[in-house]
Every structure is written in C-alpha cells, then in structure tokens.
Amino acid sequence: MFFEKYGPLADAYVAENEQNVIAAIKRLVDVPSVEGAPEPGKPFGPGPAAALAEGLALAKELGLATHNAGNYIGWAELPGTGDKQVATITHLDVVPQGNGWTADPFDMQVKDGWLIGRGVADDKGPSVLCLYALKFLKDHAVPLRHSVRALLGANEETGMADVDYYLKNFAAPDFCFSPDAEFPVCHGEKGGFNGSLVSGELHGNILEFEGGVAHNVVPDRAACLVKADITALTGREGITLEAENGAVRIRGWGKGGHAAMPAGTVNAIGLIVDYLLDNRLCTPEEEAYLKVLQKLHHATDGSGMGIAASDQVFDPLTIIGGMIKFEGGCLWQDLDCRYPTAITGAEIERRLNEACAGAATVREARWSEPFYIEAGDPAIQALLDTYNQVTGEHGKPFTMGGGTYARHFPRAVSFGPERADLALPEFAGPMHGANEGANIAHLMQALKIYILALLRLQDLEL
Template identity: 25%
Template sequence: MNNYIRLYQEKLQLYEEQLMEDLAELVAIRSVRDEETKKPGAPFGNEIREIFDRMTAISERDDFKSTNFDGYAMHVEHGDCNEIIGILAHLDIVPEGEKKDWLFDPFTLTRHGDYLYGRGVNDDKAPALAAYYALKILRDLDFKFDRKVRIILGGAEETTWECMDHYFKHNAQPMMAFSPDGDFPIVHGEKGVLQGTFFQKIEPSADAYPHHLIEIESEKQRGYICERLRVVFESSYPMELKDLLEGAEETVIAGSYIIAFYKGDKALSRNPHKGENALFRFAKDLMAIENANGSLLKLKKLLIKYFCNDIHGENLGLFLEDKDMGITTFSIPYLLYQNKKLEIGFDYRYPKGQESKVAKRNLENFCEKNNLNFTIYKEFGLLYIHRESQLIQTLQQAYQNITGNTPECITKGGISYSRALQNCVAFGPTFPGDIPNTHKPNERIKLQTLYKAVMIYCETIRLLATKS
C-alpha cells in the first residue's frame, strides 16, 4: 500500500502547478445563476455555461471523454465498463456578497499563508478538481478499472437541483458514489427536511383593551433561526407596557406607539440549540402582558403553547429520537405580522423512524386545532447508508490507508448534494478543525486539506473501481 501512496504523491507533486492554474481559471468565473441570461444550452445563465465549457476544455486537454447535457450538467468519464462509480460535485456558486468584507478579490485565486482564498474555492470548485485530478493520476499511472468512473458536475446545486433531474433523464444512476461537497470522515446520514410556513388571517380586536399588537417584522430567510424582531404595539399606557418588555434590546416610545427590538444569538436553522431565537425572548415578554385581546392574545397563546423554547417539535407531536441519527430539530427562522396576516416560518429535520407523511399529518392536525394553514417550501427525504454497506466499507478503507486513522461515520442535519443520488454520501473535503467560511466572505481551503483530499480520492476511486 505504501507504494500506491508514494505513486500518488509523486504524480500530485508533478501536477500541483497545473492544478493551481485550473483552479484559478474556475474561480475567475462568477458562476452564479442568472435568470436574465438564460437561453437554450444555458438554462442557468451565461456564467454557468461558461464554467462548463471551461471544464470541458480542461478534460479535452487531458484526453478525457466529457459530455454536456444541455447546460444543466456535464460529466467527465474514464473506462468502458457497464458498472458506474459516480463522483458528484458542482460548479455553481452562491453570490460573493459585499466585496468590502473580503480580504482579497473573491474571483482571483489568492494564496495567503497556508490557505487558498476565493468564492467557490471550498464549495465546490477545488473539491471537484481534487476528484478530477485523482482520476487523472490513476489514469496516468495506468491503473486497470473494472468499473467506469464518472465525475458528474451540476450547475444548480446552490438553487433548485434541477440539474440532476435533467441529468438522470439521460443517464443511469451509479451503483455507488461519493460527493466531495461535505466533510471528512464520512457523512453517512442526513436528516429529512421539511421547511414551510404557517399562516393565518387575524383581525385586530375592537375591544377596549389597553395594549394592541400592530406589526412584527423579521428577515424572511430560511437558513438561520430568527435573529432579530421588530415589534410595534399601540398602548393606552405606553410606559407601563415598556416596563413589561424586559427581553427587548431596545424600546422606543412614539406617542401611543411602542417599538421593541429583540435580538437573539445566530445559529443555523438545522442547529437551533447552538443559538437563541429572538422569538423566545419576545414570547417571554408576552407572558407578562395580561391585558391582551385580539391579535395579541392569539399570538401569545400560539407562541407560548407550541413554540417557546421548544427546539425539537415536542409540542407539535413531531419529536422522535433514533439511536443512529439522533433527535428531531424544529426551529423558527422568521415571524411576520403585517396587514392582518400572521406568517411563521418553520424548519423541521428528522431522523430515520419518522416518515414525511406522518410529520405532515401532525402539522395538519396542529393547524386544524389553531385555525392555521401551512405550506411546504422545501422538502428532502432523509439519507442513510448503513455502515456495513460496500460503499461505506470502501470509503473507510481508503481513508485509513491514506491517513492511518479509522474514520468515524457521522450524521448531520444539513443538506448535501449526495441526496441527488440513490447510493451516495458526502466525503470531504473539509477535515475537523478546518474553518472554510463556506457561503461567507473569505471562503478558503487549506492547501494541505486540498492535497490530502486528492490523495484520499485517488485511493477511494482505485478501490471503488476495482471489483476485487
């Protein structure tokens, strides 16, 4: 086995400069989905079509066979066997945000210390090239494959995933696959996801109660728990109400109106336990308001009975625990009350043992009891590949052969590209302790992480593509 590792290392050292040049060319393309420039052959816009063409040119330079599927996706392949091993990556990126927040130009590959910086350098352009160069190294070392290897590259992973719907209308599913779009060691389980919205029309009360709810604003987003709330009250006794709003970061009195600002601690919606929802601070203050009716009373009852401090969905009958995948999470990413309409976003993630149809039935029951409606914004079935499967056993062997460490299998609440395939798991490139700033300013990848990932992928492809 040491001979294999030595061969990989020698070839990687030979290709390092070319790998950096190819990565610089890919990073330079702002491959963000652009509806304004979409057209036949470029369904996600000109920039994503351009990066597919660039990757095609790289593969043609290296004498690989590549095929573009109408600008939705492409693949690079090696071998003529019937059985297929897949490697699923993507070439589209999220927008860079404010350039002033970056240390370097996000579309110029920059080496600084031990890191490479640039938008997409970790998600997912460098990992895609790591897999590509692993295949190139094995091909150039003349390894004999018993299975065809396909590097499948999508163009809409960051948006709709319709790239994979189109791709698999034209291609068979691989028998086994991995996606270099996650973490090491092996992410063999990802929770099911239901993201949606509760909504209700609430007429304000005409009764002579002293405090009335006028408006609630928060950022309408899905990826994080509710971090900020702006709540507007009208009150006959504004100073009295202000004293009750102890959880507010700031309160402003303007005549009979009180504007209260609530701030939580930011956390991903899939990890609500890692932060504090601003809604919980607001709900705690509502408990202290006794003279309430109409919209204020309805919201008070709803938040306190069902949502306040419940991050597992117990109050909605959604709680479940699995010995392999852990427990459910339930978070509120935003809360709105405007123009007599209440809107509450939710993000529910569940392990095996739960079924989507059962969870939806519980949501329906909850809505019927409380005169609410709900819609599902996004839904993903859970992913779970058993540790004893051939895929997991092979990935473990490859990881151990290169690193000398026995890899653990982990499960997460996140959504990786692996779910687009039937027998696929996320496998690298990020190692524990890495801080890649994915989707944030100063996205980066450690050079040693990238090179080690190439080595691991060399060994992984060799083992997966060899029947013995």
C-alpha cells in the first residue's frame, strides 16, 4: 500500500519539478565554492559561504525552515511529532576546477540530457534533490513521526571540519544518509590515509616541480623545470618539452579522476618522474627520491610501496599521489590512500617509511579507520527496498573506497545518486574530473527514490 499510495504522487511531483530542479542546481553550480583562506565568519573562505547562503536561500524559497550554523554548515528541516530525527547530508563545497574543461565549470550547461559543471554530481545536484524531497513532504502535508533535516555542508572535500563542528554543537541524527556515492546503498567505507613523501634538501638539477589540484584527485597534468639541454631530448606520449632560460620545462599530460577509483587514470606526475629517470636528468640524490615516487605511481594498489592489502569486506587498497610541490629546497609528494581492514594507518606509515629507504620520509601522516555497518540494519534495508522497488532491480548493499560524511555519524550510510553501470558520454567526465557530468533522468529518478525512502524511514523505530 505504501508504494501504491505515494509512488504516483512522487512521479507527478518529479515530472512537475524537473525544470525547477535543473534551474536550482545551476544556481548552486554557478557559485565557485572551492575552499579558500578563512575570513571572519567564513571559516572555509568566501566561496563555500556563498554557496551555503545560496543553498539556504533556495530552501527558504521552497517553504522550508532553515538555519546557518556560522557558515560551517546549514540545514533545512521539517518537524516531526516525536523526538527522533532522520537526516540527509550533502555538501556545497567542491574540488578545484582542474584542467581540461571545454566550458566554464562554474557556468552549468545542459547537453543531450546531461548537466555539465563542477558539482553537478558531487555534490550540488544531490543537495538540490534533498531539498526538493523535503518540499514534497511539506507540499503533501505528510504527517511526520520523525523530524527530517537536510544538512548542507561546506567542507567535505578538504577535511570535513563542518561535520566535526556540527557534532560538537548539535545532536547527531538518529539515522542519516548521504547522497554522495552510488546506488543502491553503501554501508562501509575504507580507511583513509594521507600524508606526504618528502625528500631531503636538494641542490641538484630540478628547479621547479608542480602538479595536481587536490590530494584526492589523480592529476591530469604536471610540470617540472630541470637543468638540461633540450636538443638532446625528445618528447614521448604524454610528455612535451619547452626550452626555458637554458633549462627545459617538462610537461606531463595524463588522465585525471577520483583518488578512490584510480583504475583507468594516468598520473601526470608519474609520467614526468619516468621521463626524468629514463633520461638521467637528475643528480643521484634526486634520482633516489624519484625512484621512490616511481614505485608509488606505477601501482595504485600499493604493491610498489609494500602496502598492498585486501579483505572480505572491501575492495583492495588504493593509493595515489595527488599533488607535488618543490618548497624549501625539498620535494613534497602528497598521498591519498584508501585501505581495507587488513592493514592499519600506523602500519601503512611504517611500511611507507621502510619503502623510502632513507631517500624520503613520511610527513604529516594522518588516517581514519574503516567504517562499516551491518547490511541487515532495518534502516539500510528500508533504503535498499525503496531503490529496488523504484528501479525494478535486485541491488545489494556494497562497500567502497570513497569517503563520505557517513563515516562521521553513529548510524549512517551513503545512498546514491551515482550508478556504476551508467556510461559517460564523450562530452562528460566523472566526479573530480574535467566536464563533470550528471544524467538528468537519473537525477530525477533519484529524487523519487529519496522521497519514498524518507517516507519509509518514518515507519521505523529509530
């Protein structure tokens, strides 16, 4: 009876609001919201604060009560008759635009049934879906047993200090889902390890080395300025050379993507490292460090650095080098590692230092342990049942390497709206990549799923 009662209402609502949803997503995407230098009242810089203001303005226009918690995080909500709370949590900050875009990433475009722009998939599009799901509940005067809150974060991509602030100052929801992954339901996330491989102070041939836009993005381009004679060098696939004041600027051209899903990517930093070593352009001290980086970049499963690991719960470990810089006479290659239960953050740090063999040291190491909730949890089953009923599929809960807000809450999962089986057209790219795309039809289906899931959660004893 549940589906028969609300399914047709949700279908009609989604059809009526499709263009409104697209326009709302554009409003948010068109606000550049990469983390910036903190300002008074804007802990993550002006961009995320502006996006949060726009998101809350949209929520107010939809008739929802809103609150801005010091530009750390905000929310829209509907009250329930009881003392329990269901929440969704998405984020309005984005990774830097990166390179390779065919249009302005902060001017959302609609093309052949797709939205193109930074944040359409991660995570401004899903943010709008959550607000419109609450609007459905309000417009249809659904009697709510549990209050429903749509949380809008502002620091997911670079530290999740927003949710730390929230949980320090406000009570955690009794159940929460984050539309920041794939369907059907993700009930576990790998551990996350970050740090940097740092050389000793170098006084050799490398004059500059830079690449990458964020620690959790495989870099699609990088550049190194090195003392060399360009007439003795030739380019190769993925490498171009430019003479510059008696030196040579080596540019690497790879294929970017999300650090949690590095299959199919090509790390531009790794291309340059190989070129420098193959052409013997560096001093022995520099070569020793570069050989460490070569082991890192040649195997995203960690086998080159002696940290490969797998278990029965998660996919195998992954590791990438996202950004490199030459600072204070030292090279810094940062790391983004997603690891299963078969290894610990402390063991990863130990083995990485061992693999460096004195040519580099691990600095600023930090990690979070894997997160996992049993798939039989009634709330997880409610989400799964909703997804399968809407789609006609027989999906099963899964675990992943990506890290979402869910891991910060006592009872939470990530829930769509991406689909692993959805092929990207040539003109669209993945989350964190150039030409980030989101399929309109799938977004609209996700809106229906979220509406019905929030309704179904009302029947549970939380």
